[in-house]
Amino acid sequence: MGVGLGAYDTGIEALAAVARAALVREIDAEGAFAGDPVWREAFAAVPRHPFVPYYYVAGRRGHERRWGESPDREARERWVRGAYEDVPLATRLRDGELVSSSSQPSLMARMLVALQVADGNRVLEVGAGTGYNAALLAFRLGDDGLVTTIDLEPEITESARRHLDAVGFHPAVVTGDGARGAPERAPFDRIIATCELPTVPRAWLAQCRPGARILTPLATGLLALTVRDAAHAEGGFLPTAAYFVPLRGEGRVEPEDVSLAGLPDRAREQETFRFLLALTRGTLDPREAYALWEREGVPERERYGVTVDGEHARAWLDDPAGPYAWPLP
Incomplete structure (x- = not known):
């Protein structure tokens, strides 16, 4: 399958190629590809910069916009170098709030490896973002209708579709509430979410084949579930911390502020707490x-x-049947 280069000058494309190769080496050195080396090929082949034609970098004067079509060559070079840094990139802001982003590439790699994709799998991605993750999945699985990506915002799905077309990939791009899944594209063998959720949407289980795997951010962690049937799933968290833009739509729950007053500094500073x-x-x-x-x-x-057991879901420590369990929404 071909990967287009987009409408950028050859100097910028050469710089992008060098930067992409350096990013792949950096991710590889962390061991992120060890579980499934085919993802190294995907990250080496699929360019990131066409998916982030502009992004925002926080600074002392607010957010600086980096733009791939800036008339200033140095600004374009900063843009393309930044596109291949191993950091998340803010791609859409609304009233100062982050609405959409391109995830940190090394975290994307770890999640894709943990998804345990096999040839022929039908995959649903919840949270289309820029389209970059869907392109990586399409590289891995091919352009035979196996990959679906969904987002609530029409402007996000429209731009993701344009980016994907520009680099030569054509997964199904659906506008809709990701918490409800994409029943018209089911059944799925894998579901991966790239947005934070307060619980596991029950609709996902009903759209999965038995034995399917779901990987979703939950409570600053990454939860990997195995689906038993349309009403039952179980699994554990990966060791990786993960922070994502919250899901928008029916499943969104606004978090309440929690006071840590009176707790030791040790607890305040620990991610695991x-x-x-x-x-x-x-x-x-x-x-x-x-x-x-x-x-x-x-x-x-x-x-x-x-x-997940029917309409009920619970989180637990060490043992699903053990003494420590807490209900999820």
Whole structure:
């Protein structure tokens, strides 16, 4: 399959190629591709810069817009170099709020490896973003209708479709509420979400084949579920921390501010404690969460899991049937 280069000058394209190769080496050195080296080929072949024709970088004077068609050559070079840094890129802001972004490439690589994609799998991506992740999936699986990406915002899906067309990939791009899935494109063997959710949407399970795998951000972690049937799934968290733009639409829940006053600095500064707080929000108050965290030896993310049983979902520590379990929405 071909990968187009877009409408940029040859000097910028040469710079992009060098920067892309350096990014792939950096991700590879971290071991992110070790579980499935085919993803190294995907990141080496699929350019990122056509998917981020502009993005925003935070600075002292607010957000600086970097633009690939700036009349200033140095500005274009800053844009293309930034497109291949291993960082998330803010691509859409609304009233100062981040609406859409291009995820950190090394995190994308870890998630795609953890998705455990096999040839012929039908994949649903929830959160189209720029289209870059869908392009990587299409590179891996081909352009035979196996990849679907969905987003609530028409302007996001329209731009993702344009970006994908520009580089020669044509997955199905759907405008709709990702929490409801894409029933017209089901059944799926894999579902991957690139937005933060408060729980596991039950509609996803009903659109999966038995044995399907779901990978979704939840409570600053990455949850990998195996689907048993249309009403049951279970799985654990990966060790990786993950922070994503919240899901927009029916499934969105506005988080409440939680006061950590009175807790030791050790807890305030630990990501694993904040993960437990997020996972047990509405069930444990911060002091109860801290007592559990200390008592259980400061558990890492991979000791937690989630069980979906019909209309009920619960998070748990160490054992689905054990003493520590908390309801999810």
